[in-house]
Amino acid sequence: MASLVLKGLPRDVHRRLKEVAHRNRRSMTQQAIVFLESALREVPPVVLPKPIKPLKRITGEMILESIREGRR
Numbered sequence: 547m548a549s550l551v552l553k554g555l556p557r558d559v560h561r562r563l564k565e566v567a568h569r570n571r572r573s574m575t576q577q578a579i580v581f582l583e584s585a586l587r588e589v590p591p592v593v594l595p596k597p598i599k600p601l602k603r604i605t606g607e608m609i610l611e612s613i614r615e616g617r618r
Contacts, residue, residue, distance in 0.1 A: 552578075563577060563578060563581075
């Protein structure tokens with residue numbers, strides 16, 4: 547299982563997390579996981595487009611020929 551360390555957590559956030567965890571009979575870690583899972587459910591996953599395949603394989607000779615023709 548992965549781990550996460552939070553540094554620089556504001557005192558007020560720490561206090562409120564501790565209070566909510568106590569109220570829900572959870573550890574602070576368990577409560578933080580519940581909050582993160584809930585927040586991340588609202589964020590849609592990123593779907594990357596498929597890479598575009600070139601129509602034909604570009605060779606070094608093709609590049610040199612284009613340079614000779616003045617294309618850049």
